[in-house]
Amino acid sequence: MTVVIAGAGPTGLTLAIELARRGVPCRVLDKAAALFPGSRGKGLQPRTLEVFDDLGVIGAVLAAGEFFPPMRLYRGEDVVWEKPIYDLLGLPELEPTPAVPYPYTWLIPQWRTDQILAARFAELGGTIEFDTEVTGFTQVDDGVTVHTRRGSIHADYLVGADGGRSAVRKASGVDFLGGALTEEQIIVGDVRARGLDGRCCHLLTRDGDQSTRFSLWNLPDSEHYQLVVTMAPGVEVPALTLEGMQEVLQHRSGRRDVTLSDLRWISLYRVNLLMAQNFRMGRVFLAGDAAHVHSPAGGQGVNTGVQDAYNLGWKLAAVSAGAPDALLDSYEAERLPVAAEVLHLSGLLHRQGFGATGPAPAAIHQLDINYRGGPLAVDTDPTGALRAGDRAPDGLLPDGRRLFDVFRGPHWTVLQFGSEPVDFGIPQVRLAPGDGYDVSVGSYVLVRPDGYVGTISTRPEVIRDQLRQAGEEAPAATASAGASRRGTTVSGETGRPG
Structure with a gap:
């Protein structure tokens, strides 16, 4: 099987x-000549950090980023206040726990995230074909012919991850519904700045009025700042040049001591909330901005796209290995409702602005996104707080490892909570019920390759049935709690994952 x-x-x-x-x-x-050069999607949420842990890039991502800096409001050259971003959104700042190892939003410019992911793809033997613009496609019985400006490519499946102006989505004819959230426009770019002290999001104003601020965000491991300027309806948009931005800065802040240079990238856009009405059209899929466009408020866009891909990837691989094609229908069934929920959240945050009580922290962190009630969520013994379709929490094992260490990789995992030892042919761990895994004694918890709970049941045949539906073959005989066919059973009964 080949996927374009x-x-x-x-x-x-x-x-x-x-x-x-x-x-x-x-x-x-990719139609561009190189990776995207700007910092645009600069905030990675906790759930995305967990995804990157699984993909083997978390070390590089953490090394290249930092915690979000505080927000600092200026009136001219005077500092009015300095506050953590969580305070301004009305949210408590979370602390790491065994169940949630990455509770923070991580600041890293998008260009650096792209570089890290591209390097990992190259490490796995992949290459990116730049200067290759997709212009359309034709579906046939045995695949899809992808049309590009360099010629046509035949593949089994095509995934449009080509942004808000997606050529794949347009060629599909699927409805892309929604509209502008407000009439205001936003300028965002990367620039060097002199005259500012400290690592902050510097909100420069003339009189303390945040509605006319000129924002300069410090970026980690970089001499560049991300500039953000909101233009109210009816206000003339300045030239998208270094001189144009310097003029706006001086007008809005009254300051001449802050000087800009080396404008690396700049863009003007209007905040839209848009969503494709289908994410699957036969052998063609949409993901990321090609499927849904968000407000930047709350840092949801890049993160939702990453998790679209994480959901779709293992399913395409399972079908390649022999799972029924119907498994791919669960991509839209699971991710389209999530996209709708995130669109609502980002719109709410945009309208709310700073200083108001916001949604629950987990909604922003994307840790509580779940697939309950979806086609792959099977609860036969729903007695505790954890349900099929929920994110599988991390936890500490007696040997010093984390559950995420066991989950890491392309496999399914079974957690056995005082249940009869059974060899399901996949990695499995024996545990005692505890915080984070509120399940009854005797339960088996089947964890999907993307770290979500597929099944909670006291009956081994229910676990086997879901594995078969996903194309996983498991031995039928009961076995001792020794080595399984594809992984070693770990005893964690003296520990409590939290």
Whole structure:
């Protein structure tokens, strides 16, 4: 099987890594001459950090980023206040726990995220085909012919991860519904700045009025700042040049001591909330901005796209290995409702602005996104708080490892909570019920390759049935709690994952 991926941003590269590490051939095409040069999607949420842990890039991501800096409001040259971003959103700042190892939003410019993901894809043997613009496609019985400006490519599946102006989505004819959230426009770019002290999001104003601020965000491991300027309806948009931005800065802040240079990248856009009405059209899929466009408020866009790819990748690989094609229908069934929920959240945050009580922290962190009630969620004994379709929490094992260490990789995992030892042919761990895994004694918890709970049941045959539906063959005989066919059973009964 071959998969063509249109777009080499975070969504497309995440999917490429997922396929490459499972041995599924894929071709990544991008119309640009190189990776995206800007900092645009600069905030990675906790759930995305967990995904990157699984993909083998978390070390590089953490090394290249930092905690979000505080927000500092100026009136001219005077500092009015300095506050953590969580305070301004009305949210408590979370602390690491065994169940949630990465509770923070991580600041890292998108260009650096793209570089890290591209390097991981190359490590797995992949290459990005730049200067290769997808212009359309034709579906046939045995695949899809992808049309590009360099010629046509025949593949089994095509995934459009080619942004808000997606050529794949337009060629599909699927409805892309929604509209502008407000009439205001936003300028965002990367620039060097002199005259500012401290690592902050510097909110420069003349009189303390945040509505007319000129924002300069410090970026980690970089001499560049991300500039953000909101233009109210009816206000003339300045020239998108270094001189134009310097003029706006001086007008809005009254300051001449802050000087800009080396404008690396700049863009003007209007905040839209848009969503495709289908994410699957036969052998063609949409993911990331090609499927849904968000407000930047709350840092949801890049993160939702990464998790689209994470959901789709293992399913394409399973079908390649013999699972029924119907498994791919669960991509839209699971991710389309999530996209709708995130669109609502980002719109709410945009309208709310700073200083108001916001949604629950987990909604922003994307840790509580779940697939309950979906086609792959099977609860036969729903007695505790954890349900099929929920994110599988991390936890500490007696040997010093984390549950995420056991989950890491392309396999399914079974957690056995005082249940009869059974060899399901996949990695499995014996545990005692505890915080984070509120399940009854005797339960088996089946964890999907993307770290979500597929099944909670006291009956081994229910676990086996879901594995068969996903194309996983498991031995039928009961076995001792020794080595399984594809992994070693770990005894964790003296520990409590939290």
